[in-house]
Amino acid sequence: NAGVTQTPKFRILKIGQSMTLQCTQDMNHNYMYWYRQDPGMGLKLIYYSVGAGITDKGEVPNGYNVSRSTTEDFPLRLELAAPSQTSVYFCASSSAEGPNQPQHFGDGTRLSIL
């Protein structure tokens, strides 16, 4: 069972470069989320989506963009990479059949901006 798959697992970017973090899930989940986790901190929500074509900002959306053209995919885009965006990024999904369904997480993308 694949679950939530994130690519790449590691990436180093130069300041000002752009990239897309990929996230796909095969559980037919409606809800998908992007979080960032900084050392010693909890997770902070960047963007989330309650279904295809619908996205909403979380706590820390500045510097990021998302799209949700399909149920399966929820890519996160960094347009102008900054050192403050060095972090571990996690994608998660959950079923729309009641929000009391647990979230399923990917293994993360470790991103360094130099």
Added chain:
Amino acid sequence: KQEVTQIPAALSVPEGENLVLNCSFTDSAIYNLQWFRQDPGKGLTSLLLIQSSQREQTSGRLNASLDKSSGRSTLYIAASQPGDSATYLCAVRMNRDDKIIFGKGTRLHILP
């Protein structure tokens, strides 16, 4: 604004002991509360989810309790094992379609 706090930040206990991890939240009007486990270099794994109408949930050696009125939840781990070593995170959801707010976690180390 909801804030979720986990104390202590780190904990080391000998193998075999029972232990309790604490989570507190400032706004008691939560929809549910979830405990996660995170292994180094990995994502989060959901352990237990307690709905606002529930007092506790159990899974194997794990028991999570919820006291909404006092803004507290505890995760009880019985007969701890080295394999329980991980970071444990608590998270609350405020409304049905709302985001989830995480605590910073407790790093647990079980000494063989």
